[in-house]
Amino acid sequence: MADRVPSVAELAAELLGRIGDECSPAERSVLESLASGHHSHVHTGLDTPSFGERLADRVARVGGSWGFIISFTLVLLGWMLLNTDVLNHWGLVFDPYPFIFLNLMLSTLAAIQAPIIMMSQNRQSHKDRQDASVDFETNIRAELSIAQLHQKVDLLLDKADVEPDGRRG
Template sequence: MTTETQTTATVDHLRFHRAHAHLAPTFGNDKFALRAEAFARFFGTPMFLGAQTLIVALWIFLNVSGITHFDAYPFILLNLAFSLQAAYAAPLILLAQTRQAARDKAQSEADAQHREALAVANSERQAQAAKHTAQLLELLEQNTRLTEMTKTLSERIENLTSEMHLHIVQHKNEPKV
């Protein structure tokens, strides 16, 4: 018994996504970009909102209670800090959304290419199956014809055998001269 070794091609399931791998980091790959992305991701988290609320409450408490007066009641410095934060946060968030949209589009295109490749492979498998089915039907028809021929030959052999048997029996029963 011989064992056949099948060479199976390893399929890279991410082959359509590799072309878009450069879009993975939102702001790039350098140190500043990684920190900017971490900062943009930190906005909107419960930890950020809690920390900001705590800082604002502490700011107001310190200035209203009389412990210190670095920012009087209209809290102009606090408003300036919020404006500065918004001035930096908005572009970072918009940049993150723009890059995310680019990643989503690239992901969608890669998925579409993958689906197309699957459809082509499926069509090829269906064509191969249809070809094999046609071959099997042809072989089945040939087998049927051969079976009919064998049946006919078998009947002819049986008839010839019967005729020979009759001929031999008659030949034995004939009187000898």
């Protein structure tokens, strides 16, 4: 006798204890694949990042590193030292104290770097949400598969007339 494949509504009631309309989209997707008998693997569907996205990721990775912070601090200290002591001897100071040109460059860098880093963070957040969704769907699949196996074991135990603790009934 061939086993009848249960419907999505039957699986929802049997395995989740709810009607099909109460299921989340991820649960419904898993139930549909179980009902069809097709156990597909979940794919993230992430696209290949564009040049701008790769650049934003790189800027965020470099700009948020200790190497960048230390080297940038050294450049700033060098700039200030150069414009106060070294070039002052020859009268060649091009950005005297209070370093207005340096402030302009720092403001420009911050104005450009902040949105680029935010683009990278938004992209990473999107990837994290997709990964969490895939993990959730995988967990639902595992839970439903375990529930199905549990039902099959219970059915076998009933057919063999064996109690759940292993004693014959």
